[in-house]
Amino acid sequence: MSAIFGKEILDYIYNLFSLEDEVLKEMERFGKENDFPIIDRYSGSFLNLITKIKKPELVVELGSGFGYSAYYFAKALENGKVVLIDYQERNIERARYFFEKGGLTDKAEFRVGDAVEIAKEYKDIDILFLDLEKLRYLEAVKTLEENLSEDAIIIADNVLWHGNILSETDRKAERLREFNSYMSERYRSIIIPVGDGLLLSVK
Amino acid sequence: MSAIFGKEILDYIYNLFSLEDEVLKEMERFGKENDFPIIDRYSGSFLNLITKIKKPELVVELGSGFGYSAYYFAKALENGKVVLIDYQERNIERARYFFEKGGLTDKAEFRVGDAVEIAKEYKDIDILFLDLEKLRYLEAVKTLEENLSEDAIIIADNVLWHGNILSETDRKAERLREFNSYMSERYRSIIIPVGDGLLLSVK
Ligand SMILES: C[S@@+](CC[C@H](N)C(=O)[O-])C[C@H]1O[C@@H](n2cnc3c(N)ncnc32)[C@H](O)[C@@H]1O
Ligand SMILES: C[S@@+](CC[C@H](N)C(=O)[O-])C[C@H]1O[C@@H](n2cnc3c(N)ncnc32)[C@H](O)[C@@H]1O
Numbered sequence: 003m004s005a006i007f008g009k010e011i012l013d014y015i016y017n018l019f020s021l022e023d024e025v026l027k028e029m030e031r032f033g034k035e036n037d038f039p040i041i042d043r044y045s046g047s048f049l050n051l052i053t054k055i056k057k058p059e060l061v062v063e064l065g066s067g068f069g070y071s072a073y074y075f076a077k078a079l080e081n082g083k084v085v086l087i088d089y090q091e092r093n094i095e096r097a098r099y100f101f102e103k104g105g106l107t108d109k110a111e112f113r114v115g116d117a118v119e120i121a122k123e124y125k126d127i128d129i130l131f132l133d134l135e136k137l138r139y140l141e142a143v144k145t146l147e148e149n150l151s152e153d154a155i156i157i158a159d160n161v162l163w164h165g166n167i168l169s170e171t172d173r174k175a176e177r178l179r180e181f182n183s184y185m186s187e188r189y190r191s192i193i194i195p196v197g198d199g200l201l202l203s204v205k
Numbered sequence: 206m207s208a209i210f211g212k213e214i215l216d217y218i219y220n221l222f223s224l225e226d227e228v229l230k231e232m233e234r235f236g237k238e239n240d241f242p243i244i245d246r247y248s249g250s251f252l253n254l255i256t257k258i259k260k261p262e263l264v265v266e267l268g269s270g271f272g273y274s275a276y277y278f279a280k281a282l283e284n285g286k287v288v289l290i291d292y293q294e295r296n297i298e299r300a301r302y303f304f305e306k307g308g309l310t311d312k313a314e315f316r317v318g319d320a321v322e323i324a325k326e327y328k329d330i331d332i333l334f335l336d337l338e339k340l341r342y343l344e345a346v347k348t349l350e351e352n353l354s355e356d357a358i359i360i361a362d363n364v365l366w367h368g369n370i371l372s373e374t375d376r377k378a379e380r381l382r383e384f385n386s387y388m389s390e391r392y393r394s395i396i397i398p399v400g401d402g403l404l405l406s407v408k
Pocket of ligand 1 (some may be wrong): 040064065066067071072087090117133148
């Protein structure tokens with residue numbers, strides 16, 4: 003890969019292509035005030051676009067927090083639904099609040115509990131989105147492979163681990179490298195080098 | 206957007222996810238020896254992946270050179286075809302040679318002439334790929350809008366103009382900014398900040 007772009011150009015991209023939505027802005031403020039990690043706005047736009055291209059019936063999210071990333075999926079859905087899962091009830095209640103505000107509850111299912119366990123209940127998942135504990139990425143994919151539809155997409159956030167993915171001393175980096183290697187061998191994959199690194203894989 | 210990744214990490218991504226193919230490697234060597242500009246390998250993998258997700262019937266490429274980018278489309282096609290267009294017969298002949306070598310000619314149509322004029326002959330284009338003269342991007346899209354299928358994708362290379370997209374003195378930069386603005390207003394779009402900047406737009 004050749005060019006590495008500076009902050010000015012990244013800002014240019016960011017400003018030109020963000021999805022404008024009042025509820026999303028409120029969610030961003032909530033995230034900031036509460037120091038709650040969410041995907042960045044560029045990654046959100048990317049999820050939205052891929053969903054428009056893919057036209058999935060079923061999106062399952064592992065680690066939904068208060069619903070920021072799920073909101074980008076929901077906004078792009080024509081018929082399907084997105085399943086939000088988080089083991090903190092408080093998060094899921096907040097997600098429900100924001101989805102109601104945005105008029106998107108009919109495109110969503112809200113679940114509280116362990117994300118991998120709950121996801122196992124679903125068959126023919128078209129898009130699986132991973133944003134749970136990083137140490138569990140590989141286990142999550144291996145466990146859920148049989149629940150994927152024939153030409154499913156897998157997307158995972160944080161796969162460049164804040165730029166520390168090559169660290170030899172960070173255990174999470176090591177586990178994420180294992181995950182990335184597995185995904186590169188078993189799927190056609192690519193990492194979008196924005197935000198914290200977004201992996202896109204196709205069966 | 207937050208993180209800007211360094212060369213080491215970009216190389217990590219590049220090496221992990223490149224599509225391995227002997228003909229592609231030969232094409233890369235040919236491009237290098239002849240100083241012929243082609244998309245970078247990461248962008249190629251991205252085209253390949255998006256094509257797998259989209260499952261297009263018809264891909265039309267404006268400015269195919271000797272077929273390197275088209276090869277990534279062709280490799281991902283299930284039923285459809287990719288139309289290669291270049292106004293230099295020599296390039297198209299070379300593309301045909303490489304496609305024969307890769308066993309992909311049944312997925313391709315080879316055309317010599319002005320790309321915009323020839324593309325007008327095609328209806329229901331599912332993926333339109335722009336890699337012709339940069340000053341003509343906007344005209345090309347406006348001219349071909351009525352030839353796109355209902356939920357077409359448009360992809361354009363070089364939209365960050367070697368990192369000079371914000372230059373106030375470069376005429377091509379100015380025209381590409383106009384193009385990017387148009388695409389952001391009329392389509393859901395995003396720029397992948399790799400290689401020379403790859404725009405992805407959905408109707
Ligand atoms: C980074 S946050 C999610 C942010 C959200 N995807 C977004 O971008 O808007 C991770 C969330 O995953 C949840 N989580 C982590 N491991 C989980 C598990 N095994 N099962 C359910 N939820 C989990 C945490 O409670 C936290 O809310
Ligand atoms: C950057 S190269 C294409 C590289 C190719 N897309 C790849 O990545 O492998 C641009 C090509 O577009 C062709 N070209 C430029 N303007 C054109 C036009 N208006 N009609 C047809 N071909 C054109 C040039 O001859 C040149 O081969």
